[in-house]
Amino acid sequence: MSEAPTVIRPDHEVLIVGAGFGGIAAAIELREAGIHDFVLMDKHDGIGGTWYVNTYPGIAVDIPAVFYSLSRMPFTSSSRFFPPGHEIQQYIERVVDAYGLRRRIRLSTTVDGARWDETDHLWRVTVNGGEEVTARYVIGALGLLEVAKLPDIPGIDTFAGHKVHTARWDHDYDYDGKRIAIIGTGATALQLIPELAKVASHLTVFQRTPIWLAPKPDFRIDWGLDKVLSGVQPVRAAVRGAIASGIDMGLIGGVLSLRRMPKVMPYVTKAGGALYKLWLRDPELAEKLTPTYAPGCKRPSMSNEYFSTFKQKDRVALITEKIVRITEHGVLTADGVEHEIDVLVCATGFRVGERGFAPAFHIYGETGEELGDFWHEHHYHAYQGVSVPNWPNMFMVGCGPNSIIPSSILVTIENTAAHARRAIVETRRRGATKVDVNRPAYDDWAKFCTERTEGSMWVTAPCAGSNTYYVNYQGELAIRPTTGLNQWWGNRHFPFRHYTFSTRLGQTPVPTGVSATVGVSEVVEPRPPATRLPRKAT
Structure with a gap:
């Protein structure tokens, strides 16, 4: 009589890398889907990502507050039509508390690398120079303005x-x-x-x-207009809709x-x-x-x-x-x-679209290939800006290739976070432990983006010398060549036939207390609050 295979339960069902807007939006989507066994990790000692580390004088957003906010929660504290950076950071803090996410955030935790374990259908993630954390799914929410770029000037x-x-x-x-x-x-x-x-x-x-x-x-709006734009839902929805439509x-x-x-x-x-x-x-x-x-x-x-x-x-x-x-x-x-x-x-910006910095750590997929090497050989693409074949159970939120549209970054973040949620929920509903985008779907999407942008001004003479981060180091346009409405629909209604779902023998597909039929039931949260680690000396 053969022995039953050993069942490995990961430390967390979902590990989210990054506690900026992308990670927070992904966490909210998971909670709305009834998925509670997740952790957000961030290398900084505070939440907010770009808005936490960028605090230089004069920093402000160039999108109106009513549109530079998550659709689920209004921006209720803006003093100006284009709010300054510290008000964005305060808004992020309120969102985290409103959705009870703070206890799920592990700060001062640097992700050094990740490797897919095909035997147990989980990710083995190395953090802080040696500690291993396992997760069924990994969501990368690193943002684009992540790695500061110093000028390459002698002396x-x-x-x-x-x-x-x-x-x-x-x-x-x-x-x-x-x-x-x-x-x-x-x-x-x-x-x-x-x-x-x-x-x-x-x-x-x-x-x-x-x-x-x-x-x-720009103008001050704290004389009452801010309350109308944020507190009156029909007005807020109408203004957001008008901006998005324009x-x-x-x-x-x-x-x-x-x-x-x-x-x-x-x-x-x-x-x-x-x-x-x-x-x-x-x-x-x-x-x-x-x-x-x-x-x-x-x-x-x-x-x-x-x-x-x-x-x-x-x-x-x-x-x-x-x-x-x-x-x-x-x-x-x-x-x-x-x-x-x-x-x-x-004021020399960030390493955007450069080899070795997207992401800034190594991720080894099912075949043992490193993600940056794959992109270098096969060009920089991701299905709907979210998934790459042979990197199963991994999703990118707001930072994947061909994901950004020239609008509020929060639009892209919420759309791609919805994609990750939908794929994970469907995987659980099927009782599966692995989901991987099909190579034909990925190739078709890459071909669509390449053909749509070929010959555009960004990759031809009109933009020569602009040093735009819209174009990556391979000379290809890295943005999504569609409208926001197309992005919204594509990430929420992609065909499930574009993914392959599978279960490893002996695996427990869903955590205790979660229905394998619908995948949205409440669970007893099994883990204690995340520990805030001391900030490393610099």
Whole structure:
């Protein structure tokens, strides 16, 4: 008589990597589905992801608060139409408490790698340099703005003054009256530069690539409008619907004209340059600040103070000469000038779409292949932006290739989180322990995205030199070439035939107390509250 196979029960049914908006949205979806045995892990000592680590002066969202919020919970504390960063962080904290997620979050926990165990149909995840945690499913909610990118400039380690990256802002340092230099003029810098100009004795801005921007229609709403937008559900729904519809109408025109846009964008670029000249009323500044690439190559930005900051020529200098190296006391440019400074600020963004940083740790699938190596060989795709074949029981929320649409990132996050929930619930309903997207479905989706974006302006001449993170290191467009409505439908109504469901002999497919028929019953939560680990010294 043969012995019964040993049944391995994982530590958690679902492990969510990341406690920012993506991880929180995924956790809410699981709880709404009656799945309670999950844990969120985050390498930081607080929740919020991007909004927890980015706290530089002037940080704010460029999406109205009524739309930059989860559909299940209104933003009830915004003081402005475009809320500042600390209000976004406060909103995230309230969402976590409203859904009882705090006890499910394990902070100061760095995921080092993950490996699929085909024998037991579970993931073996290594954290904090050696501890192993097992889970039936893994949801990656790492976000895109995750790994800070320092400039690759000779001598940067020799600078004797104070050096800081915008994603690790030092609030203990006194910037008042200092000679400050900032490298970078992207979306972060355009918020930070006006604030630094207010405190610096002199501000030097080193620009490699100028940015297209528009006036920001921002205003205070804490006089009652915030209560109407957040507290009156019909009004909130109508405003969100109007914003989403307006964005989708623009996307429809853009998607339908992807191959025609390269022909018309040179004229749009010239028109944008003419508007810059009218706005700036300074030919020298206009020449420096006007991009040569087309509007729309990068995510559109808004500011009411950025341009006017450079008009303070006695205190603010815009340098477009190439940086040769960083010296002990300043920055040396190609014209031979050494710009002496006290503080060096790196507003140089994040490693988005680069090999080895998407994700920033190794994930070995069913065949033993590493995910980054697979993408390098077969190009950067994921079915509906969520799943990759041979990486079973793994889903990406808000950070997968071909998942982002030019809208609120929370739209993508909620849509892809709904995809992960639907796949997991169906796996449990079937009494299965493994779900894997079929290769034909994955290939068809990849082909659709590639063919739809081939010849678009982002990968042709109009966007040359834009350094846009819409295009990955392989030169392919990494965004989803559809409307938000298409994304919503595709992630909530994908055919189950696009996945393969299976059960390993001897496995217990669902935890005790959960119906294998519907997969949405309440369970007795088997695990104690997550422990908040002490923050590591830096």
